[in-house]
Amino acid sequence: MVKGRNILLGVTGSIAAYKSVEIARRLVEEGASVKVVLTGAAQRFITPYMFETISSNPVYTDMFSDPFSHINLSREADLFLIAPATANTINKLSCGIADNLLSNLWLTYEGHALMAPAMNFRMYRNSTVKKHIRNLTQQGVQFAGPVSGSLACGEEGVGRMLEVPEILEEAASLFIEKDLKGENVLVTAGPTIEPVDPVRFISNRSSGKMGYAIARAALRRGAEVTLISGPSALTPPRGASFIPVEKTTEMDKAVFQCLKKSTAVVMAAAVSDYSPVEVSKVKRKKEDSNTLNLKVNKDIIKSLGKKKGKRYLIGFAAESGKDIESARSKLMGKNLDLIVLNDISRKDVGFNVDTNVVTLIDRNGRIADYPKMKKIEVADVILDRIVKFKKGKP
Numbered sequence: 104m105v106k107g108r109n110i111l112l113g114v115t116g117s118i119a120a121y122k123s124v125e126i127a128r129r130l131v132e133e134g135a136s137v138k139v140v141l142t143g144a145a146q147r148f149i150t151p152y153m154f155e156t157i158s159s160n161p162v163y164t165d166m167f168s169d170p171f172s173h174i175n176l177s178r179e180a181d182l183f184l185i186a187p188a189t190a191n192t193i194n195k196l197s198c199g200i201a202d203n204l205l206s207n208l209w210l211t212y213e214g215h216a217l218m219a220p221a222m223n224f225r226m227y228r229n230s231t232v233k234k235h236i237r238n239l240t241q242q243g244v245q246f247a248g249p250v251s252g253s254l255a256c257g258e259e260g261v262g263r264m265l266e267v268p269e270i271l272e273e274a275a276s277l278f279i280e281k282d283l284k285g286e287n288v289l290v291t292a293g294p295t296i297e298p299v300d301p302v303r304f305i306s307n308r309s310s311g312k313m314g315y316a317i318a319r320a321a322l323r324r325g326a327e328v329t330l331i332s333g334p335s336a337l338t339p340p341r342g343a344s345f346i347p348v349e350k351t352t353e354m355d356k357a358v359f360q361c362l363k364k365s366t367a368v369v370m371a372a373a374v375s376d377y378s379p380v381e382v383s384k385v386k387r388k389k390e391d392s393n394t395l396n397l398k399v400n401k402d403i404i405k406s407l408g409k410k411k412g413k414r415y416l417i418g419f420a421a422e423s424g425k426d427i428e429s430a431r432s433k434l435m436g437k438n439l440d441l442i443v444l445n446d447i448s449r450k451d452v453g454f455n456v457d458t459n460v461v462t463l464i465d466r467n468g469r470i471a472d473y474p475k476m477k478k479i480e481v482a483d484v485i486l487d488r489i490v491k492f493k494k495g496k497p
């Protein structure tokens with residue numbers, strides 16, 4: 104999303120400035136051209152040389168080194184990202200004060216602008232700071248954070264700069280068309296687990312990566328997102344309404360509770376097909392019977408298929424091989440609009456990796472094959488179908 108973009112990264116005087124080096128590094132890694140401007144206070148925390156090395160570009164600190172740098176730098180930028188943004192800089196920019204290179208650049212800049220504030224929680228709740236954040240927001244500036252957490256001063260509260268991946272996510276999102284605005288996408292992800300006793304369970308290798316990528320991509324495209332997830336090590340995307348579950352019965356309950364407000368459902372979860380008939384309250388002994396009696400779990404998506412109304416319903420089919428017929432029979436048998444077939448026999452795609460190779464099969468019999476892609480790219484290909492459907496072009 105930021106590939107090929109010119110990013111102007113403004114760094115102001117906060118201890119969080121050390122994270123800006125990582126922001127610059129990650130942006131460069133993703134193919135952006137990064138130019139960094141540091142305030143005088145920022146240079147008390149971090150040196151221009153670090154950014155010069157990371158960005159392979161000159162770093163700008165002095166208003167008087169070039170008479171037109173305050174115009175040239177802002178003219179070529181696609182995004183002005185200020186991270187960290189101190190209370191002082193926020194207040195000054197809101198008032199139009201131009202007393203250093205960064206604030207001069209701000210006055211001449213007219214494109215996407217994103218700020219990641221960092222300050223003590225008392226400063227953040229100060230009414231003057233609040234007023235200036237409101238003012239800048241009304242001018243179209245996006246704010247990413249701050250969040251609650253431990254602060255440099257040793258106190259706890261809302262004022263901590265958002266973590267780098269989340270700032271990058273917000274930055275990428277600015278360049279994406281909000282073609283899912285108005286949609287409410289319900290996504291399931293990860294495995295469900297079925298307890299055998301207090302320590303053992305039946306489950307599968309789903310990491311949640313595919314479902315979380317869909318949730319993230321839908322948020323970027325402007326949708327409201329509910330993410331219902333079985334156990335996963337991943338951090339839910341910011342902005343999603345997140346419901347953690349474990350058992351299939353819990354996922355089923357959560358899905359049907361959220362169904363009313365949803366306009367599209369994507370079941371990427373690997374739901375356990377079976378659960379033990381009896382769950383032992385105590386740890387089973389080795390000497391106990393080694394037979395486990397299983398019952399078939401409810402097929403959540405199949406019952407969704409019966410109640411889907413005008414919603415677009417997408418299922419996944421994890422198959423050992425490119426088994427189009429099996430996927431198609433799931434599509435029709437469960438009354439889905441689209442099924443995403445992934446061949447989980449390959450080690451480099453499917454479960455617990457960052458890539459997938461999918462075939463999309465729709466109700467009209469169309470089959471579309473895709474090459475190996477990152478899961479976030481697969482997510483966009485899937486979400487494109489919801490957009491088409493909503494435009495009446497399924």
Ligand code: PMT
Nearest residue numbers: 309310311312313373374402403404418419420421454455
């Ligand atoms: O989480 P990752 O590590 O990123 O891996 C991604 C994935 C491989 C888990 C994912 O892409 C995937 O294929 N998910 C579906 C796996 C699966 O359960 O497939 P299935 O063919 O058994 O089920 C078909 C569909 O019915 C699925 O949409 C599933 O969510 C749904 N289902 C299945 C059983 C059940 N009891 N209820 C259901 O709703």
